[in-house]
Amino acid sequence: MANEQRRAEGTPTRRRGTALESALTDAAWDVLVEQGYHGFTYEAVAARAGTSKPVLYRRWPQREDLLIATLARHWHPLDLPDTGSxxxxxxxxxxxxxxxxxxxxxxxxxxxxxxxxxxxxxxxxxxxxxxxxxxxxxxxxxxxxxxxxxxxxxxxxxxxxxxxxxxxxxxxxxxxxxxxxxxxxxxxxxxxxxxxxxxxxxxxxxxx
Known part of the structure; x- marks a missing residue:
């Protein structure tokens, strides 16, 4: 039983859906910050995320699509003040x-x-x-x-x-x-x- 528990704890959880996209865009953000747009490639992002390029291509067929998704995750709208003035x-x-x-x-x-x-x-x-x-x-x-x-x-x-x-x-x-x-x-x-x-x-x- 203890061995099974240790094996379960050591098995990485498969990321899916929103969790996967968040992990991918987080990795893409790190690449962008470190290497700029010149180094913002599918290869670099896939390597940082620990995945493959086809995983990225399926979600974002164009490099610009991946860029916009990455920036949108880190660019949250600010609340508009309404003071009456x-x-x-x-x-x-x-x-x-x-x-x-x-x-x-x-x-x-x-x-x-x-x-x-x-x-x-x-x-x-x-x-x-x-x-x-x-x-x-x-x-x-x-x-x-x-x-x-x-x-x-x-x-x-x-x-x-x-x-x-x-x-x-x-x-x-x-x-x-x-x-x-x-x-x-x-x-x-x-x-x-x-x-x-x-x-x-x-x-x-x-x-x-």
Whole structure:
């Protein structure tokens, strides 16, 4: 009986379904972090996962399919704040991005440089593909809520203006290779974004 128990304990459990895919994408993530997109191959991932290339091909026929699945597992949507104030919502969201996404964002830009060149795509394109739901970008949602509350006048606004806070924080993260000072976040919201939207830092319509 003891011998049978020891044999059972020494026998590896066969991974299936979700458990198998999680193990595969975890191995793929490790390869991506260590070797970048250039070393992100079926051979390398299969070796790291202790499996065979056909196991990967059956699930992800294209290398890009495996990449997107790997990134999606490690790119979880952030909860959107809803404070009743556009300024406070923007500050809270940028602070969450700064605290939880700084390393991942810098890593993706650095490790995926070859991917962006090869596909002719950008980080924004990748971010759109990783968006799990059909919901609009986070800052578009914050602006829409502000309009519904009557805090912000309804008017045509370009995607560039709406998403500017994220783009500026991302730029500073890449320049700093990490998180940015909180004062930078406040400056982006108060002196750049809100005035572009026609609001003062106090959340009132400009000129009122």
């Amino acid at each position: 556009l300024r406070q919502d923007a500050l809270a969201l940028l602070r969450a991005i700064n605290a939880k996404r700084d390393r991942t964002m810098v890593l993706l830009h650095l490790k995926l440089a070859d991917y962006f060149r090869e596909t002719g795509t950008s980080f924004n394109d990748l971010r759109s593909r990783l968006r799990i739901t059909d919901q609009p970008p986070p800052f578009a949602t914050l602006v829409d809520r502000a309009v519904e509350r009557g805090e912000l006048a309804e008017a045509p606004r370009s995607e560039r203006v709406v998403n500017l806070p994220f783009d500026l924080v991302r730029h500073d993260m890449l320049m700093a290779i990490g998180a940015v000072p909180d004062a930078t976040i406040v400056e982006i919201v108060d002196t750049v974004w809100l005035p572009l939207l026609g609001l003062s830092p106090h959340g009132t319509q400009a000129g009122h």
